[in-house]
Amino acid sequence: MIQVEGLTKIFHDKKRGKIVAVNNLQFNCQKGQVFGLLGPNGAGKTTTLRILATMILPTKGEIMVNGLDIVKHAAKVRRQIGFLSSETGLYDRFTPRETILFFGRINGMADKIIEKRMAEIFQNLDMKDFQDVRVNKLSTGMKQKLSIARSIIHNPPVLILDEPTVGLDIITAKTVIEYVKSFRDQGKCIIYSTHIMREAEKLCDKIAIIHQGNLIAQGTLEELKKNSLFDDLEEIFFELINQGENQE
Amino acid sequence: MSWKNIKLIFIKELVGTIRDKRTIIAMIIIPLIFYPLLFAGIGYFNKVGSMKSEEAASKIIIYGAEFAPQLVKHLQDYEKIEILVIEDDSPSKLQNGDIQAVLVIPSDYKEKIEQEEPNKLMLKYDATEAKSRIAKQRIDQVIEKYQGEILLQRLSRLNLKEEFLTPLILQEENIATAEKITGSFLAVLLPYLIIILIFTGAMHTAVDITAGEKERGTIATLLVSQISRLEIVLGKCFAVMLISFTSMVLGLFGLTLAFLSGTSIARGIEGVKFGISVNTIFLLFLVLFPLVGLASAVLVMVGIFARNIREASSYITPIYMLTIFLGIISISQGIELTGKMFLVPVLNSSFVFKELLMGKIYWSHIITTFSANIIIAGIALFGATRLFNQEEVLFRS
Numbered sequence: 326m327i328q329v330e331g332l333t334k335i336f337h338d339k340k341r342g343k344i345v346a347v348n349n350l351q352f353n354c355q356k357g358q359v360f361g362l363l364g365p366n367g368a369g370k371t372t373t374l375r376i377l378a379t380m381i382l383p384t385k386g387e388i389m390v391n392g393l394d395i396v397k398h399a400a401k402v403r404r405q406i407g408f409l410s411s412e413t414g415l416y417d418r419f420t421p422r423e424t425i426l427f428f429g430r431i432n433g434m435a436d437k438i439i440e441k442r443m444a445e446i447f448q449n450l451d452m453k454d455f456q457d458v459r460v461n462k463l464s465t466g467m468k469q470k471l472s473i474a475r476s477i478i479h480n481p482p483v484l485i486l487d488e489p490t491v492g493l494d495i496i497t498a499k500t501v502i503e504y505v506k507s508f509r510d511q512g513k514c515i516i517y518s519t520h521i522m523r524e525a526e527k528l529c530d531k532i533a534i535i536h537q538g539n540l541i542a543q544g545t546l547e548e549l550k551k552n553s554l555f556d557d558l559e560e561i562f563f564e565l566i567n568q569g570e571n572q573e
Numbered sequence: 574m575s576w577k578n579i580k581l582i583f584i585k586e587l588v589g590t591i592r593d594k595r596t597i598i599a600m601i602i603i604p605l606i607f608y609p610l611l612f613a614g615i616g617y618f619n620k621v622g623s624m625k626s627e628e629a630a631s632k633i634i635i636y637g638a639e640f641a642p643q644l645v646k647h648l649q650d651y652e653k654i655e656i657l658v659i660e661d662d663s664p665s666k667l668q669n670g671d672i673q674a675v676l677v678i679p680s681d682y683k684e685k686i687e688q689e690e691p692n693k694l695m696l697k698y699d700a701t702e703a704k705s706r707i708a709k710q711r712i713d714q715v716i717e718k719y720q721g722e723i724l725l726q727r728l729s730r731l732n733l734k735e736e737f738l739t740p741l742i743l744q745e746e747n748i749a750t751a752e753k754i755t756g757s758f759l760a761v762l763l764p765y766l767i768i769i770l771i772f773t774g775a776m777h778t779a780v781d782i783t784a785g786e787k788e789r790g791t792i793a794t795l796l797v798s799q800i801s802r803l804e805i806v807l808g809k810c811f812a813v814m815l816i817s818f819t820s821m822v823l824g825l826f827g828l829t830l831a832f833l834s835g836t837s838i839a840r841g842i843e844g845v846k847f848g849i850s851v852n853t854i855f856l857l858f859l860v861l862f863p864l865v866g867l868a869s870a871v872l873v874m875v876g877i878f879a880r881n882i883r884e885a886s887s888y889i890t891p892i893y894m895l896t897i898f899l900g901i902i903s904i905s906q907g908i909e910l911t912g913k914m915f916l917v918p919v920l921n922s923s924f925v926f927k928e929l930l931m932g933k934i935y936w937s938h939i940i941t942t943f944s945a946n947i948i949i950a951g952i953a954l955f956g957a958t959r960l961f962n963q964e965e966v967l968f969r970s
């Protein structure tokens with residue numbers, strides 16, 4: 326469903342000069358799979374996901390979402406994806422209900438269908454209690470639930486989630502993870518970035534480890550374990566990063 | 574492009590704006606409550622002040638009163654003049670306000686009157702003090718009246734009639750129509766006020782829904798949805814236009830209220846006849862609409878370009894100053910624009926407003942102004958849409 330080939334993104338910053346944020350990435354993700362992008366701060370996770378979500382253009386590389394080139398058919402690709410990141414904020418002056426209605430409508434849905442889906446999502450995410458409270462009065466966890474609801478209201482086949490559990494307590498984080506699992510079971514294709522090993526271990530069918538823009542390993546958890554001395558994702562991770570740095 | 578999407582953005586921005594307390598304060602409380610109260614307050618205190626100084630009798634000193642007993646009698650008879658008899662030095666008394674005027678009568682007063690020669694009286698007062706000015710007016714009145722009596726006496730001694738003094742009488746008639754009187758009164762200030770109100774009305778919302786959205790981190794949410802950049806820009810621009818137009822109307826209404834409440838207490842409303850024709854109003858709107866569009870489009874573009882609200886404000890300040898400058902040109906009397914000058918935005922509208930309010934309709938000016946402003950607004954909207962596609966502009970921090 327998602328095919329990424331030779332993805333490179335170079336930024337030109339006045340102070341820092343040329344920054345290779347993502348270098349020659351290669352991966353693909355199928356229906357009913359959670360693909361994990363695992364990497365430390367500044368690895369290039371957000372940059373990769375922004376490109377997949379058509380918010381910025383790749384410097385090089387070919388990316389197909391559901392058979393559509395993301396550069397040539399950006400508008401059509403947007404119809405296929407739900408995008409959630411720390412930068413997709415919510416409107417403070419609206420309530421969750423109003424927010425979902427608005428985003429449903431601009432995604433071309435009829436009000437009846439929005440209402441029906443909204444009721445389902447609010448039920449699943451346990452949002453009914455605060456559905457009519459303005460967003461500026463909600464807690465971080467409530468806001469994140471609303472953000473998830475917003476990103477899936479139009480029922481997209483592809484979900485791009487950039488660190489969706491960041492800043493959440495363990496209970497809310499668990500709800501989010503369970504919910505992502507249920508999307509996988511519905512057959513959605515999910516790209517999930519995180520720097521938390523445990524999450525990647527629990528959730529991801531395939532994991533790509535990136536460091537300083539480079540893909541340093543890729544595969545299922547079992548495959549990664551097989552190619553490593555270690556049994557634990559965290560240790561595999563440090564092993565790979567050390568190898569990567571020694572090569573430079 | 575779909576109107577449905579534009580309308581969704583338009584409504585979202587309007588609802589968001591109306592739920593923002595600052596907008597309500599700026600749009601409704603300040604023009605409709607604060608201005609009138611302020612003006613009414615100023616008018617009230619003015620009135621109380623002037624009533625006090627008019628009620629009190631003016632205290633004056635006369636030097637050489639013994640030389641002109643009749644004149645002094647006239648002054649004494651005037652109810653609100655009180656002649657003090659003091660001996661100490663008056664200039665300081667005049668300065669510290671104990672007395673309001675000093676009249677000096679020369680010692681040869683009587684002889685000069687008899688010889689029918691001009692008589693020089695000296696009146697000392699303080700023009701910066703309201704009470705002293707009033708004292709001067711009162712003394713003027715008395716002297717004028719007394720002088721009239723002397724003149725009549727002299728005329729009758731010569732066997733001449735009073736009419737002898739007025740061989741010519743000039744009668745005046747003002748042929749300006751009610752429309753033109755209202756117009757010229759309004760034409761001076763109104764174009765300037767309209768322009769300022771449109772800009773200030775658009776500013777806050779335009780910045781809030783563009784740079785403000787970047788600052789609050791909600792713009793990306795909109796950009797990953799299926800709505801196009803153009804639809805977003807248009808929806809936002811239309812919302813700013815409506816807010817700007819409404820603020821202008823409320824602002825003008827508030828200022829009118831303020832003006833009336835200020836003057837009605839102080840002086841009472843003078844019967845300003847209102848004479849604007851329906852045609853003129855229609856044409857005013859025809860010129861107003863592109864101006865509102867232009868202001869909104871430019872401000873939205875600047876807001877999209879800016880990283881945050883603060884940066885947007887600093888870009889907008891010079892634009893605002895330029896606007897005020899162009900508006901002020903229209904206030905200055907005697908400046909006429911030549912044909913090509915009607916291509917200059919803002920300036921052109923203010924002059925066409927002025928012409929229309931004076932009852933003059935120059936189609937070439939109206940058409941030039943209309944098209945120039947629409948085209949510039951269109952370019953700004955196009956620019957804003959292009960900016961939305963530039964990642965440096967969206968993700969600068």
Ligand SMILES: Nc1ncnc2c1ncn2[C@@H]1O[C@H](COP(=O)(O)OP(=O)(O)OP(=O)(O)O)[C@@H](O)[C@H]1O
Binds near residue numbers: 338373969
């Ligand atoms: N707009 C930009 N201009 C310049 N450099 C950028 C820009 N966006 C990202 N970068 C740089 O690209 C690199 C990758 O950043 P990115 O945000 O993709 O990392 P990340 O993996 O998401 O990190 P984190 O875990 O902190 O979110 C960093 O060095 C960052 O400074």
Ligand SMILES: [Mg+2]
Binds near residue numbers: 371372487
């Ligand atoms: Mg990130």
